[in-house]
Amino acid sequence: MFNDNKEIIKPKHVIFKDEFYLESGRILSPVKVTYxxxxxxxxxxxxxILICHxxxxxxHAxxxxxxxxxxxxxxDALIGPGKPFDTNKFFIICSxxxxxxFGTTGPSSINPATGKPYGISFPVVTIKDMVKLQNKLLSYLNINSLVAVSGGSLGGMQALCWAVSFPEKIKSIIPIxxxxxxTPMAIAFNSVGRFAIMNDPFWxxxxxxxxxxxxVGLSIARMIGHITYLSDSAFQKKFDRRYATYEGIYDFFGYFEVENYLRYNGYKxxxxxxxxxxxxxxxxxxxFDLSYGYGSFEExxxxxxxPALFITFTSDFLFPAYQTEELVSILKKYNKNVFWENIESDYGHDAxxxxxxxxxxxxxxxxxSIY
Amino acid sequence: MFNDNKEIIKPKHVIFKDEFYLESGRILSPVKVTYxxxxxxxxxxxxxILICHxxxxxxHAxxxxxxxxxxxxxxDALIGPGKPFDTNKFFIICSxxxxxxFGTTGPSSINPATGKPYGISFPVVTIKDMVKLQNKLLSYLNINSLVAVSGGSLGGMQALCWAVSFPEKIKSIIPIxxxxxxTPMAIAFNSVGRFAIMNDPFWxxxxxxxxxxxxVGLSIARMIGHITYLSDSAFQKKFDRRYATYEGIYDFFGYFEVENYLRYNGYKxxxxxxxxxxxxxxxxxxxFDLSYGYGSFEExxxxxxxPALFITFTSDFLFPAYQTEELVSILKKYNKNVFWENIESDYGHDAxxxxxxxxxxxxxxxxxSIY
Structure with missing residues (x-):
């Protein structure tokens, strides 16, 4: 299906008109899902198989x-015929x-009560809410069980939340x-992005x-994000200390290639x-705290x-491998079917x-081994 | 001298009225130094002993x-009677x-040509310029040799620059x-701070x-700085995931203690x-590149x-220990008198x-062993 002729995948949409109850107790209606x-x-x-972004x-996975x-x-590198998420064998869903x-209800959607975008009148949503909505989509599609739920980063948090919230519905998880x-350090990085956006006068x-x-605020948030998605060695390999401008190092407005890259990607x-x-x-x-509602992290x-397959990357300092090690050790303690691969990589979190x-x-x- | 009666240290000042030539070729005059x-x-x-901040x-060291x-x-913990930078024995200078x-000429100083603060008409200065000005201060004080030059972070960069620029004047360096x-990653973090300041409309x-x-821009720069001065484990110990507000996690404006800390310190x-x-x-x-003007880093x-004493800290990801390892290995190759201690610490760069x-x-x- 994914050949050089670029067979086109069109996103699908569904609008749920009933009341969608959030973890906070607030209600959203209607809720649109794009998948x-x-x-x-x-x-x-x-x-x-459900893929979480x-x-x-x-x-658009x-x-x-x-x-x-x-x-x-x-x-795309992992989803397609003959690829690990093999479309010759599996029905892959990503919402x-x-x-x-990008098509699912969010703060930029129209609030039916006002006819205007929600903005910050949108309720705080949680990863469990995201997962509950994915589950609603599956019911709509008449799918009662999943071969796997997988995703990286926030996607992996959804996979974990799935396994804890709906253990009976899934045959495996692959949190990456x-x-x-x-970590508090990851919260710290998010905090600066939040501060930058909320203090941008245009916000x-x-x-x-x-x-x-x-x-500007959103660009700053993204620039910080980008740094945390890479690693010290990735920066060395990708940019080293190369200078980007011709005016020389004594120019006040001169900059390095890495700076150019961050600015470009921030604005984009x-x-x-x-x-x-x-x-x-x-x-x-x-x-998000997996333990929330269950007494303790272990519970x-x-x-x-x-069965669970965990993947981590050695140079990822945003989601450090020791956090997965903790998950794996708890699962092992309870004799669960768990695998963990810590891949040697310089790419950092983006790996x-x-x-x-x-x-x-x-x-x-x-x-x-699952299906 | 540093007892409970708080003997008071008053900063001193000197104004150099001759022309101070910068590495860029530009000239500053007059130049005031506070020390x-x-x-x-x-x-x-x-x-x-010269201490570099x-x-x-x-x-005010x-x-x-x-x-x-x-x-x-x-x-203060390191400078005083009986302390390593022992004031019973040494004459300690910090400018x-x-x-x-903080008293030395900079972009907020008055440009004599306009009668207004320099702002960005101030020339780009280098660490070598900073060191040259410290050397000028020493000449003014009639001091021709130093027992040691020491400092951490940017202060350590000055110590290194001293040792390479004026090897004949110093008996030892202690770069920390x-x-x-x-690293390009450290440049990346600085880049975001720079972007935040220069895009603040009030800049x-x-x-x-x-x-x-x-x-706001300067606060963002400082918040990013603060994160890079700590470490993952320092964040865990200091803040963990403690939530700071009473409105609960579903409050859009709620925040964690770590966020509160960063904002407070950013604004301050x-x-x-x-x-x-x-x-x-x-x-x-x-x-700053130590090799600049000498052909190669090794040269x-x-x-x-x-003699050189290097100190690094295991959890410092902003100035990683491997960079000091490289310096030490070059010095060892040339049979220099070099010591390196990599202190096990959770404090990160701030250690x-x-x-x-x-x-x-x-x-x-x-x-x-030096004096």
């Missing part, structure tokens, strides 16, 4: 949405998360470069949809991502009944989007 | 400037660096938590001395530090003739301001 699917659902409806991702697209979906800005609760208390966007991001969505999603990330983790070969081998082997 | 001294210069004038530091001061100078905002050229192209300051910094000075100093930091490092006991022992032992 994509790859491969075919079999007649037993038991070959589905990260902070800035979307439902694989293939091309249009013949003009330069790049395929964000995990845009609740609170995001993730955590059951992010205007979240009400900017009819005017200029908080471009601000042009397509909604600042309020960014705030809501990092909030969901910060407040939560031991609810996981399905889950880049280390295709190693991940492919490991995931393929694991999924072959 | 403090602790202990007594002996009759042979050969017991002086870091990015946000000042000449030890003691109290006023009886009302709550806290002593930034390295505010060129480009800073530092580097001969910072106004550096011309804000008669109006509101770019408080913006209230006393000049944003342009911040820009000029991080520029000096970014463009530069082998110019160091004096040079916090790990007093270990540092004291090591520095004392080293200085006893």
């Amino acid at each position: 994509e699917t790859y491969g075919e659902l079999n007649s037993k409806r038991d070959n589905a 990260a902070l800035s991702g979307s439902a 694989a293939g091309y949405n249009s013949a003009k697209d330069q790049k395929p979906g964000w995990w 845009n998360i609740l609170g995001s800005c 470069a993730t955590s059951g609760r992010i 205007n208390n979240g009400d900017y949809y009819d005017s200029a966007i908080p471009r 991001f601000a042009d397509y991502f909604d600042a309020n969505s960014y705030l809501y999603i990092i909030k969901a990330m910060d407040i 939560a983790v031991k609810r996981i009944t399905s 889950f989007l880049l280390e295709h070969e190693e991940q492919s081998k490991i995931i393929k082997r694991f999924l072959d | 403090e001294t602790y202990g007594e210069l002996n009759s042979k004038r050969d017991n002086a 870091a990015l946000s530091g000042s000449a 030890a003691g109290y400037n006023s009886a009302k001061d709550q806290k002593p100078g930034w390295w 505010n660096i060129l480009g800073s905002c 938590a530092t580097s001969g050229r910072i 106004n192209n550096g011309d804000y001395y008669d109006s509101a300051i770019p408080r 910094f913006a209230d006393y530090f000049d944003a342009n000075s911040y820009l000029y100093i991080i520029k000096a930091m970014d463009i 530069a490092v082998k110019r160091i003739t004096s 040079f301001l916090l790990e007093h006991e270990e540092q004291s022992k090591i520095i004392k032992r080293f200085l006893d």
Whole structure:
């Protein structure tokens, strides 16, 4: 299906008109979900895999949405015929998360009560809310069990939340470069991004949809994000200390290549991502604690009944491997079926989007044992 | 001298009226230097030690400037009678660096040509310029040789620059938590701070001395700095995931203790530090490369003739220990007298301001062997 002729994948949409209860007690209605699917659902409806995207991702995980697209979906390297998430065998689903800005209801959606975008009147949503909405989508699709739930970073947090919230519905999880609760240092990095956005005069208390966007604030947040997605050695390899301008090092406005890269990517991001969505999603990330509602972290983790494959990357300092080690040791203590691969990589946190070969081998082997 | 009666140290000042030539070829005149001294210069004038401060530091390294001061100078734990930089034995000098905002000429100083603050008409200054100005201060004080030059972070960069630029004048160096050229990742963090300040509408192209300051931009820069000065484990120990507000996790404006800490310190910094000075100093930091002018890094490092004591900290990811390892291995290759202690610490880069006991022992032992 993913050949040079670029077979086109069109996103699908569903609008749930009933009341959707959030963890906070607040209610959203209606709720729209945008999703994509790859491969075919079999007649037993038991070959589905749910892929969960990260902070800035979307439902567009694989293939091309249009013949003009330069790049395929964000995990195209892992999703397709013969790839680990094999579309000859599995029915792959990826939906845009609740609170995001790529087709699923979020703060930029119209609030039916006012006819205007929610802005910060949008309720705080949690990863459990995102997962509950994915579960609602599965019910709508008449799918009662999943071969696997997988994703990296925030996507992996969703996979963990799935395994703890709906253990009976899933046959396996593959959480990658993730955590059951992010570190205080990761919260710190998010905090600065939040501060930058909320103090951008154009943020205007979240009400900017009819005017200029908080471009500088969101760019700063993204620049910080970018640094934390890489690693010291990735920066060395990618940029070293190369200087980018011709005016020389004594020019006040001169800059290094790495600075150029960050600025370019910061601005680019601000042009397509909604600042309020960014705030809501990092909030969901910060407040996510797998133990919430289960008494303790161990009590939560031991609810996981399905086989689990964890993948981490040695140079990831945002979601450090020791957090996965803790999850794995709890699962082992309770004799769960758990595998963990700590891949040697210089790519840092972003490795889950880049280390295709190693991940492919490991995931393929694991999924072959599941289905 | 540093007893409970808080003997008061008063900063001293000198104004050099001749032309001060910068590495860039530009000229500054006049140049004012603010400095403090602790202990007594002996009759042979050969017991002086130069202490170099870091990015946000000042000449106030030890003691109290006023009886009302709550806290002593930034390295008071190491400077004083019986302390490693022993004021019973040594004459300690610390001067505010060129480009800073605590009494030495910088972008907030009055440009004699216009009668207004320089702002960004101030020339880009380098660490070598800072060192040259310290050397000028020593000449003014009639001091021709130093027992040691020491400092952490940017202060350590100055110590290294001293050893390479004026090897004949110094008997030893003690560079701590530092580097001969910072990593691309450290440049990246500085880049975001720079972007935040220069895109704060109140920065106004550096011309804000008669109006509101770019408080948000400078706060963001400082918040990012703070994260990089700590470590993952320091964040765990200091804040863990403790939530700071009573409205609960579903409150959009709720925040964690770590966030509260960063905001408080960001704003506090913006209230006393000049944003342009911040820009000029991080520029000096970014463009500093010990090899500059000497053909190669190795050629530069082998110019160091004096004994050198390097100190690093295991959890410092901003100035990683491997950079010091490289310096040490070059010095060893040329049979130089070099010592290196990599102190096990959770404090991150800030450890040079916090790990007093270990540092004291090591520095004392080293200085006893020098003088």
